[in-house]
Amino acid sequence: MIxxxxxAWLRERTGHPRESLDTQAPTVAALVEELRARSEGHALAFSDLRAVRVAVDQKLASLxxxxxxxxxxAFFPPMTGG
Structure with a gap:
């Protein structure tokens, strides 16, 4: 279970702040493909992966x-400094 x-806007588009999933996805990219199939909101949230960052067990990671x-x-938009 993951x-x-x-x-931010990923929460708004999916309609969920968090989900618990039983997945066999071997990578983050495979998980994203599963998530895209869950709903139109999920598909919209992950339509442009250049605008999505990911953390795996609270460490920045790649797809x-x-x-x-x-x-x-965790999925979130790019962060800006300031």
Whole structure:
């Protein structure tokens, strides 16, 4: 079971702040494909992956990051400094 967290406009588009999923996805990219199929809102949230960042167990990661043993995946827009 993996907890998936959504922040900012990703939360708005999916309609969920978090979901717990039972997935066999081997990577973040494969998980994104599963999520896109869940609803129109999910598909919209992940329509442009250049605008999405990901953290795996609270560490920044790439879409090819493996999910073996992972408990949490968070999706959020790019951060800006200030």
């Amino acid at each position: 907890d998936v967290l959504y922040f 090819d990051a493996p999910l073996t043993g992972v408990r949490e995946v």
